[in-house]
Amino acid sequence: MVEVRLRVNGADASLDLPPQVSLLDALRERLGLTGTKKGCDQGACGACTVLADGERINSCLALAVQYAGREITTIEGIAGDGPGHPLQAAFVRNDGLQCGYCTSGQICSAIGMLAEHGAGMPSAVTEHLCADGAELTDDEIRERMSGNLCRCGAYNGIVDAIREFAAAEAER
Amino acid sequence: MRPFSYVSAPDVATALRAVADDPGAKFLGGGTNLVDLMRAGIEQPDTVVDITSLPLAEIGERPDGGVRIGALVRNSRLAAHPLIRARYPVLSQAVLAGASAQLRNMATVGGNLLQRTRCPYFYDRTAACNKREPGSGCGAIGGFNRGHAVLGVSGACIAAHPSDMCVALAALDAVVEVESVRGVRRVPMASFHRPPGETPHVETDLSPDELVTAVELPPSPTAANSRYRKVRDRASYAFALVSVAAALEVRDGTVTGVGLALGGVATTPWRARRAEHALLGAPATEESFRRAAEAELAPATGLPGNAFKIEMARRAVTATLRRLLTEGSPA
Amino acid sequence: MTSTPTAPTRTPSPVETGTGRSVGRPLDRVDGTAKTTGAARYAAEHPHPGLAHAALVHAAVTRGRITGIDAAGAEAVPGVLAVITHENAPAMKPPPPVSVLNLSSLASGSSVNYLNTDEVHWNGQPVAVVVAETPEAARHAAGLVRVSYRELPATVDFAAEEGNAVPQKSSALQSGGARKGDAEAALAAAPVSVDLRFTTPPYHHNAIEPHATTAVWDGDRLTVHEGTQNITWLRDHLALRFGVPVRNVRVVAPYVGGAFGGKTMVWAGTVLTVLAARVTGRPVRMALTREGVYRTVGGRTPSAQRVALGARADGTLTALIHTSVTQTGRTGGLPEQATSQSRHLYAAENILLRQNLVELDAVPNTPMRAPGESIGTFALESAVDELACALGLDPIELRMRNEPERNPVDGKRFAHRMLREAYALGAERFGWSGRTPEPGSMRDGGWLVGLGVASAYHPSWQMPANVTVRLSADGSVVVRCGFHEMGMGGATAQAQIAADALGVPFEAVRVEYGDSDLPSGPGAGGSAQTASVAASLLAACEKLKGSLLALARRSGGSPLRGRRPGDLEARDGGLWAGPAGPGETYAAILARAGRDSAEAAVGSDTRVGKVTGQLRFMSKLLRDRRRWVKAACGAHFCEVRVDPDTGEVRVSRWLGVFDVGRVVNAKMVASQLRGGIVMGIGMALSEETLVDPRNGRIMNPGLADYHVPVHADVPPIDVHCLDVPDPTMPLGLLGVGEVSVTGVAAAIANAVRHATGRRVRDLPVTPDKLL
Missing domain, CATH: 1.10.150.120 ([2Fe-2S]-binding domain)
Structure with missing residues (x-):
């Protein structure tokens, strides 16, 4: 287990995770942010796309532990405080x-x-x-x-x- | 995915020590290939050494006019860099032709050099594959081989090298800088990847404890007039059936400089030396281009599934050179 | 131009004539916000306390018996709760045999009783399921289960088995073949003929949401979250397999992340998730990997087809022969009707249609968007194009000269047919007259340009549906029906229909769907869901208005006293006697009667009610099919560019003109029609499931190697609907979901023929075939 401090949609979350957990699974299974989808789990469909420091990535091929401290934005967070994007x-x-x-x-x-x-x-x-x-x-x-x-x-x-x-x- | 321990290396020395001490350790860059292979059970490292914090993400001009690319430069940054776009457009185009924007934002130059084949028999752990499990046989030779190599093949393996970037690097005479606890060495692209022979599991000249730290592009006036052509089964986001990286310099109707490499058709990024030889000093005509392409593909051996690549490669080479001659550089 | 005979007309109601204020409007879909904000929860996204995760172990042999399972390595993984195999799994009832009296018996994807048998029937069949605290542990442990087998000989090579095919049987729902005159003799005697062989590869649905199940047992009550196309079948199937009353099983499926036929049947993952939950006493979720979907859920059958056409010099068809070989699995699978459209499209004097089947040791095939017609139209419409070339006739002209007045094989009447109109309008909008017929004669820069056409055809169906409608004193309306939303926009369309039927604003209607606690809906299949629900919804709305009128008449002082239902129109939230006549709002009627709401129901979910409903449905269906041929159809126009050096084909322009009857929501209908065309583009150019002929193993079980179209493959697609209601279908709806995928592959192959002079008869049209 490693402690992973994620910053998702402007909020900090600290998770104890085995390092093989993908950013996608950390979002969906640990943080309950199921808006990000799993379509292939192999970087071939783009359903898991999130923004890391504003850049789009496939969260299924990202180990959560590698993205500690990065600013992650998911579909739930793209509107910021506004009513919708x-x-x-x-x-x-x-x-x-x-x-x-x-x-x-x-x-x-x-x-x-x-x-x-x-x-x-x-x-x-x-x-x-x-x-x-x-x-x-x-x-x-x-x-x-x-x-x-x-x-x-x-x-x-x-x-x-x-x-x-x-x-x-x-x-x- | 098999559990592993995770280390994030703060500097190159720590990273090198971590793998030198642990034969089961692997460097992790962008993860776009390694994480996929780990999930499929093809790669099973005990330790993953995360190198993405290392200071290897710069692109800079060298005193000789060449360019040095840090191994951790992301593919998207590489393709967009002004020096690459202007001086080595074939490299920019090759990178942009690969994968998707999301993957290019993650994938690193060093990782792309080490990208492993997409052969379905390699990916399927129930299938025979000499690359994955030496001595188990080759599922592809008597099976599906439409995506497979016609050049550089052996009786043990016909898996095609999947990279687009490497094809451009081969055409550009790039040099790979690698480092280990034993020191730094420089490996020309031409000898970086190894044809399968009887040991298809050995894919590069790297030792397991060596880290790719940079790629150097020599200065080249020819490279400014270069482009990449990728033929694939859909318009985007697919591996090459055939690809061509070509740089061409023509003076007074005669070819005075040429760099040519092929992708999708060979077990390694394929430097087309025979074609280059046939072209240098020849008139820059469709006929020369066709003859050069034929020379390059002469030793190719196809199977029922992939023999079409021989003619497709001939045509793609000819068409790419023709376009360079008539339209010039995309820069 | 000759007009086609039309069915006798009835007096249409305002909603049927489209004079209502909601039907026909291109409204935004009601679940658009939920889907664009990530709020919509799919089957694998429902949290439950104590949730455990499951993963499948797949057979690595093609056929055989399991001789041993070593689960020690898997059981040692921290967090593993159970490794369930045939050695320790509790008994389940086997899948039921198929019976026409119980449509839910059609639900089994395969007859295999998973983990209740040591037999392996295909390469990839599940042989164990691992349950663990986390998805990572379950998947890792699943990879550590060691299974040994005694292998048995297997039949897996479709091409090699083609010669052993046997005739496909006819049934009440499917026709096996047809014969009119002596087509072979007519072919031999025809002055101009073509006789061609076509093949299509296996395809997979590849809904972006992989199949997933969340199962929760509470005593002997079961709740299942599942992306299913048939809630009723799934509920009935699980009740039977696990020996609990149907009423104890609840299936919840408000969002389905794409299906295209692949989520119609009940497959291994679903049953085994429920089993895992029962074994562990925990809520269990299993989201299949993409590979897991390929290994355990069927795809579209491959096919080999012969189409032979004979014609007089003027293009009159004298012979039409269409035969097919398709496959099923040894343990199940739907026989495809590849010659279906050939019964209906051309007025040939002699017709011979025959369908044959081979049975392989493979995961059973299953319906995929327009089973039968999607591959059948490729062969037929390619051959017609080739005949046009042979005759030197324009391919549209050839079709128009052979457009039938009545159904060619049996002389039945068409309920509605507007193929002529579709081609006429399409040719004009597409600029068909600018096409020069000579192959290779059109160019754009370095590209060869080709234009092609083909017909689209899909039969129209209607299923039983139970619906309730409740109208409240505040003016709100709730429609309840357990139908399915996979992207067609069902809730939006039914709200539009209800709004007009009751004369209330669209915004006042809420539609509840996707739950077996609701009145039973139809399955989402056969492009029949919208029409099926609409029929019952319209009937329920009529009943509801009748009850409200009765309420009004019973209470003193209503301006509706003495009025009859036929005198009244529903508008402005009430019932009114004509445009200016007296009337009152529903709110006023309910208030005077001292009621909060009024409700009407159509269909019954009691045991007797269901049986009666099914019998009524079957007899109406058979009566209807004896009388009419009902179908949606259309004309595809496509432009391709072909790189003469490499053989790459790019679709550059598309127009589809469709006769789908009434259009309820122009925006969503256009989207769905475009979606079928996109799937057809993939079928034509890039998709192919690679089944290794040596062992039947699927070798490209993923989206990196199975090439569905990407953004860059898809040009702007112009879609036009004739929007004329069919007189025999509810609200005039002919079904939208499948018709547009039919004909697409042929239109592309025909355009490629025009661009290059090359006829590709084996899909997909990849660059190597044009070198």
Whole structure:
């Protein structure tokens, strides 16, 4: 057993865990934060996506003990103190979900993705690697979100929701 | 997952001592491959030495104009770094073609060098696999081998090397810096990974107690005109059927510099020396490209499931060089 | 254009004509907030004090008998509570034989009585379950259980067994084949013909939520949290297996994280979680690993199909032959109707349809989104395209020349058929006339561009459903029915229907679902759930309005006195005699009668009620099917780009025009139709379960190696619904869940043919097949 001090959604939690416990299982089974989902437990579906210091990661391949002290944000925490994150509302409006099981991961991933794009990071479909501030086209959204599978096939609605939210943010 | 003890190393010396003293110890970086393999029961370390706190996450320019990449640089940072994007676009593209954004945010350069094969018989503990269990046989040779290698294979193993990053590093003549309690040594990419031969479980030149600390890219004018092409079964988030890392320098219609490596088709990141040899000094034409590709694939041996890769690789090499010639660098 | 014969019309009610204020509106789904905030709890997410965790041990041989189990290593792991094997498991009743008089008998995924037998029937069958204090301990210990076997010969290679296939039997619910005229002779005599063989690989559902069960025993009462598509079947099955009364079993399934058919039957994980809870006396949860799902839950059968078409030079079909071989498991599995759509789509003069089966030592196959039609349309619609090429005819024109007036195999009437309209509208919206027919003639930069079409077809079904509706004095309405929500938006749709039927605002209606304590709902299958619930819901609302009118008439002073139900319309929260006539609100009626609420029920959950309901259902079903052919259909239009160097195919544009009858919620219907198309794209281009022909073991049991489509594979999908109610279905609904996956693979293969000149007849269309 090791003592792991996690900081999740702004709150500190101290857990005694065997080191093999993943961050995902620590969230779901120990902290009761079941909004983060387990779809494959092998980094192949993205349902477990959370933000670690604002960067999106697959929490299933993260040992909880490795993330002690990092600022972890899950779907339950993305709204902060507010009534809801506008991206959540955009998902509902654009029907970017069906069964809902991949949705938490899609939303956390999208938040991380927009931060990456905002920081000028390129993607596999970026035509000119050195051109910072390239436009967030639908092709860019789709490539950058490809780590999040949706078997219901709500992809169109998800892209619509992200585009709509990103445009609203750009207006602000 | 088998229980293990966990150590977080504060500095390189502590990390090296921890593995030198414990043959059952493994370094843990981003965890994207090791944790998966541990969960599948393929890797069963007694001790996990977490190295993510080590100060090895910098990318810097070297005095000779080359670039030094710390082993703990995350894949996403590597791909986005201005020096890499501008001078080694093939590396940036190769990294971005691999895995997903989430995994690239976790995975490290050092870990990517040590990434293990995706062969399904390697992953399935009920199957025969000489890599996982030396002497048990190879399930893939008479089984599913569509994803497997056609170059560098042996009768013991045909598992393909899965990395995209390593293919670019091979084309770029990268050098891997490794350290152990015995000191530092530098291993060229060309000899870092080992073909399976009769010992497919030995995958690299590393000793178990050696830590990858950095990768060095030599200065190269050719590298600025380079790109990566990955052919796969879906548009993103899939391992390569065939991939090509190519750097090309052409003066007055003649190839004056070339770096070429293949992924998805070989048991190691495959430096395409035969093709490079055929291209250097040759006219930069479709015909030269095709001939070079044919030269490289000449020794390839396919099975019913994967023989298509030989022609696919020829075409991908030709098409990538053609695109470099006509469109230039993606930088 | 000829119009298809339509069924006799009845006088539709306002809700049926869509003049109500909720039905038809693209409202947001009511559980959207719960699902986007992480508040929605799925089967593995219900906390219970003292919860223990279970993990499966899978057989590593394909067929044989267990000769020994060494559990010592597993039992020594700290936190392990029990290692349950056939040597120590309590007896369970075996799965029941299938009976048409008890539909719940269809629930068993397999006939194996897990851990009550030493027999192994497939590679991966569960042979032990480990229960521990933590999921980590359970999984680690499961890996330490050593099982030895005496192996027996096994039959596992579908391709090798194809020649041994035997004819598939017909039943009340399934047709085995059909014959009209002499199709082989007509084929031989046809001036133009194609005779093609197609194969499709096994596929897996891969709902993102792996199967999970949380089981809690309290004495002989059992509560199960489970992501199931059939609460009633699961409850009845568990009651039988564990020897407790049905009323003692409660199944709770408010959220199901995707299913697509894979959560219809009861599989090993569910039964063994309940068993583990019984053995340990603790609440137990078992969330299957992704690999565990592949090893213990069936997928879609592989198939080998022959389609032969003969035509006159003008394209008139003289012969249509469609034969199939599919597989079932030795211990169960649903025989697929791969030739289903071929009974209905083309007016061929001679038709021969035959379905054959092989039985393998494999985990039983199970329905997956449009079983039968999804793979059958690939073969049929590819062959029709190839015939169009051979004839030099436009593939839409060929279809229109053979569009039947009546059901081709037996002359029954179509209740409703708008395939012509779908193609006409689709061709216009998609710009089909811009297609140049010559293969390889369209390019965009370095890409070869191809356009393809194919028809979609899925039969419409209706199941029994029990529903209650309660209206309270404050104007709120509660609809109760134990149906299922896997993403179709059932609660939203039924609230829209109830709102219009009662004339109340959508926001006033709350729908309770996903719980066996509610009136029994239909299973979520056959694209039938919405129509099935709607039928009973509409009837319940009529009853409720009748009771309210009776209440009003009994009390003095109501403006509704002397009015008859037929004179009244439900609107503005009450009953009114016409648009301007007198009337009053439900609240006023209830207040005058001194009542807090009024309730109406349709169907009964007593034992007699259930039997009566099923008999009534079966007789109506059979009567209906004798009379009409009912189906949803549609026309797919797709554009692909093919890299001429590497053979990579990318879908760049899609339009689907569908006839699904009435559209209750345009937003959710479009989502569900798109979802089927996305699944079809995966089926066409990248998905394939690899079953090692040497031992029947699935070699890619995970999402890294089984390639479902990712964001980057999916272009914007334009979906259009004709939105014309079917006159014979409740509210005119034909079902939305499955029709759109049918035809997709053919549309893509046809577009690839157009782009490259290459006809790929073996799915998936991977780059190597186009080199």
